[in-house]
Amino acid sequence: MSEAREGEAAPGHQLTRLVEVMTRLRRECPWDARQTHRSLVKHLVEECAETVDAIEVGSPEDLREELGDVLMQVVFHSLLAREDGLFGIDDVADSASAKLIARHPYVYKGAELPSDLDASWELRKRAAKHRNSCLDGIAGSLPALAKAAKVAQREHNGGPDEGSADAEPITAEQAGEQILAIVRRAEASGVDVDQATRDAVRSWERRIHRLERDQRSV
Known part of the structure; x- marks a missing residue:
């Protein structure tokens, strides 16, 4: 499903362009240059709310645009974190992939399919994060x-x-x-x-x- 059709670029190749665009804006646009994680919180909340609206009452074009705005926020926060020497967008993507693989042992490790997928997800999440309470x-x-x-x-x-x-x-x-x-x-x-x-x-x-x-x- 994720493989590119013949003659098409692999899914995800435009992510590199987005990172390049955001990196340049961070350097050359005064508004982007002065943003912080905290100043961007309201924008992240708004974009997520607008994405919900697009899913529930919008068109496919609306959803595509709003998902792009949420993705832009993810890239922006990742750029800020990289500037602070913490992590970058590749670390974000890698941690998400690693988490999904670890939480799906019945897909990646040949484990038996749980009878209750929701409960097993929560239990694995709780164990991975060493949580004492549900x-x-x-x-x-x-x-x-x-x-x-x-x-x-x-x-x-x-x-x-x-x-x-x-x-x-x-x-x-x-x-x-x-x-x-x-x-x-x-x-x-x-x-x-x-x-x-x-x-x-x-x-x-x-x-x-x-x-x-x-x-x-x-």
Whole structure:
């Protein structure tokens, strides 16, 4: 699938051109020259959000453009890191490849295909990063609802899952409608639903940590 057709350049050959363009802009464009990792954060967040929009409601051309903008951010941060003597774009690509190979032993090492791919991925990730809790590594800056979903995923895949295994199935449409109904009720009651969700997630995380400690002490 990744092999080039006869007469075509191999996929990825334009990445070199992008690195060259970004390197020149870093030297010769005043705006690019003054950027830092921190100053670029808002742009990375915006580009990721615009990519989501392109996937959900945009055209293939929109998606191609937005993916290019995200890739540009990756290259930009890699250039900044190289200037600091830390790593470069090749190191970023190499670490991603190495991680994927290590996390897919059933593809690269002839291991047996796991019955639960999501759970086995989380367990291998947890072991590789020497994490003590299923919640370690969840980004604190995630939006409240996205973080709640991530906590639920981690709890179910390798954590002390108390509820999702027996939870009543729900469709995407039903989930969306019920969430909107709660948002409307909260707004009518003067409740900051985003803050309420963050508080509830923190309480949930504390409960999971307690359960994990109890399990380790048995």
